[in-house]
Amino acid sequence: MATDIPGQVSPTTAGPVSDGAVAVRVEGLTRAFDGRPVIDRLDLTLRPGEFTALLGRSGCGKSTLLRVLAGLDRDIEGTVLVPKRRAVAFQAPRLMPWKRVWRNVLLGLDGKPQRDVAEGALAEVGLGHRSGAWPKTLSGGEAQRASLARALVREPDLLLLDEPFGALDALTRIKAQRLVAELWQRRGCAVLLVTHDVEEALLLADRALVMRDGVIAYETPVALDRPRAVGDPGFAALRSRLLTELGVDEPVPTGAVA
Ligand SMILES: Nc1ncnc2c1ncn2[C@@H]1O[C@H](COP(=O)(O)OP(=O)(O)OP(=O)(O)O)[C@@H](O)[C@H]1O
16 A cells, blocks of 8 residues: 655665555655755654644744655655555645636546546535636635545545645634544545644644654644543643643743742
């Protein structure tokens, strides 16, 4: 199931990954820009069906890592093994304005465009009725759902999400988070979600990673029952720990004596 993304400098060999126990295996990954390594001998394993959130301060290399896993950046050293079937959705929905929504969903797929396949994916994200619409007539949330449908139609074993809710208003964002949780539970694919939002990570993920200094510097399982709520027992302790790892001090609650 795994496929190798060769680095420009000959990659080191990885162990067997097609045993079904691993969806992604990254070993000793390095990516430098202008001689400065942004990712520096990073190791990472994702299990099939696992929902993982990737946190980290701005500029730490989260998107760079995601682009490598998506196969969009091959100028790397180290070993990257990922499933062949993978899809990515970015913060900007990246719809082609001159193509109707259903054609956008099928963009880049091989074979004859099958509208019913696109409409199946659009229905899954609650957008079946907008299949024939032009992208400019969609709201921000609808465009983001179309972008998710474009990812789903690829039937990914690995879904890569780069801050897909970042530009949405608070209410639309909550709905989009619920949709992703539903899709993940239905599809059973591994998900790697890049987010700035600790609460979002804890609402959705099985495991949260913190990237720092070019590596995964901290990780924790998120062993909270689903569906989750911010007020759940255990939530606050995990949030506080993750914020500390991100170098953010939690505000002292109003009325508390510092
Ligand atoms: N194509 C590029 N050329 C040069 N530098 C780059 C390139 N892409 C990324 N970088 C640099 O690599 C570092 C990591 O960028 P990246 O976008 O991966 O960070 P990030 O953690 O996703 O940040 P943010 O949370 O702000 O989106 C930054 O310093 C960025 O300027």
